[in-house]
Amino acid sequence: MYQLQDYDRIFVFTGPYGAGRKTIADMVGETLGLQRVIPYTTRPRRSAEVDGQDYHFISESEFCRMHENNEFIETLNLDGVQHGIRERDIEQYLQQNGSIYLILNHRGAELLKNVYGSNLIRICIHTDEDTIRTRQRKRGYAEDVIARHLLDYPKAMAYRENCEHSFANTVPSHTAFAVAETLEQYLNRNLVPDIQ
Ligand SMILES: Nc1ncnc2c1ncn2[C@@H]1O[C@H](COP(=O)(O)OP(=O)(O)OP(=O)(O)O)[C@@H](O)[C@H]1O
Ligand SMILES: Nc1nc2c(ncn2[C@@H]2O[C@H](COP(=O)(O)O)[C@@H](O)[C@H]2O)c(=O)[nH]1
Numbered sequence: 001m002y003q004l005q006d007y008d009r010i011f012v013f014t015g016p017y018g019a020g021r022k023t024i025a026d027m028v029g030e031t032l033g034l035q036r037v038i039p040y041t042t043r044p045r046r047s048a049e050v051d052g053q054d055y056h057f058i059s060e061s062e063f064c065r066m067h068e069n070n071e072f073i074e075t076l077n078l079d080g081v082q083h084g085i086r087e088r089d090i091e092q093y094l095q096q097n098g099s100i101y102l103i104l105n106h107r108g109a110e111l112l113k114n115v116y117g118s119n120l121i122r123i124c125i126h127t128d129e130d131t132i133r134t135r136q137r138k139r140g141y142a143e144d145v146i147a148r149h150l151l152d153y154p155k156a157m158a159y160r161e162n163c164e165h166s167f168a169n170t171v172p173s174h175t176a177f178a179v180a181e182t183l184e185q186y187l188n189r190n191l192v193p194d195i196q
Contacts, residue, residue, distance in 0.1 A: 002091035008119050009186050010090070011101040014109040015125040016156040017149040018132040020169040021103050024125050027176035028101070032183060035097040037089050040066065043081040055083075073115065074108050079148060085112075099187055105152065106159035113162075121186060122163040123179060127170075129153055 011034065013025040029036055041055040042063050051057050058066075063082045066072060072084035085102065093100045104112065109122050129150055136146045160166045165182055169175045 002095060004094070004116065004119055005098070006119075007098060008094050009099040010094070010112070010116050010120040011099070011183060011186075012109045012112060012120060012122045013101060013103045013125055014106055014122055014156070014159065014163065016127075016129075016132060016153045017105070018136050018146075019125050019127045019156075020135075020172065020175070021125045023172055024167075024169060024176050024179060025101055025103050027172065028180045028183060031176065031180045032099070032187065033097075034099045034101045035093045037085060037093055037100055037102045039102075040072075040084045040086060041081060043083075074104070074111050076105060076108060079145070106156050106162075109159065110162070121165070121183070123183070124160040124163040124166040125169050125175070125179075126157060126160060126166065127168060 011025075011028075013021045015021050026036070028034070038052065039055055040058050040063065042058060042060050043055075045051060045055070045057045049055065049057075060082070063084065066084065066086070067075065071086050071088065073087035073090065075082060075084040077083075085104075085108070090100065102108075102112070113120050113122065132150065132153070133146055136149070141149075165179070167175055167179055
């Protein structure tokens with residue numbers, strides 16, 4: 001089993017569905033050179049998604065097999081679709097990169113916080129319900145799907161109090177800049193070259 005190092009950093013982007021967590025997380029991840037832990041899912045791939053990049057798209061039976069093998073540290077059933085994070089991926093990515101990020105709902109964030117303690121930093125990305133509704137409609141989501149996602153809104157917002165950091169997602173570039181500036185402080189990087 002991987003021995004967690006003091007300098008390992010696990011950034012978890014959480015908050016309400018549709019608030020822009022993935023958008024901001026990926027912008028920050030690219031800016032800071034963080035590696036994203038890709039979840040496994042049984043839902044069909046959307047046209048713009050790439051297997052192994054957005055998700056590992058797997059069958060129900062493969063998901064069950066991995067679940068029975070205790071490969072997942074955490075799973076989520078959303079709208080009848082199974083999502084899961086493989087523990088070995090977290091360990092491998094930490095070993096390779098030292099700093100990783102995930103996008104999880106509040107339950108997943110809490111569960112992983114209990115496992116990884118102070119190595120894990122939770123960032124809540126949020127906005128108001130009307131803005132989420134508008135963005136999801138623009139994305140082509142059906143009204144019943146939007147309504148189901150918003151059922152979790154109060155709990156996701158309440159969890160903001162537990163997070164180490166919280167940001168309102170207004171303009172993506174502004175939000176990503178503010179988040180990156182904050183997270184940079186957690187990274188143990190010697191950016192100033194030694195002058196002999
Ligand atoms: N600040 C913003 N202003 C306008 N649109 C945004 C902003 N941030 C994200 N979006 C858009 O909102 C939609 C949801 O964003 P995103 O997928 O990042 O959210 P999420 O919280 O990860 O939700 P989900 O789990 O539903 O994907 C996307 O279409 C994205 O382009
Ligand atoms: N707690 C977990 N949350 C997960 C996991 N994989 C994905 N997710 C979250 O669910 C939504 C799914 O939305 P979709 O539009 O991509 O279907 C996603 O935004 C993540 O926040 C997981 O393994 N555990």
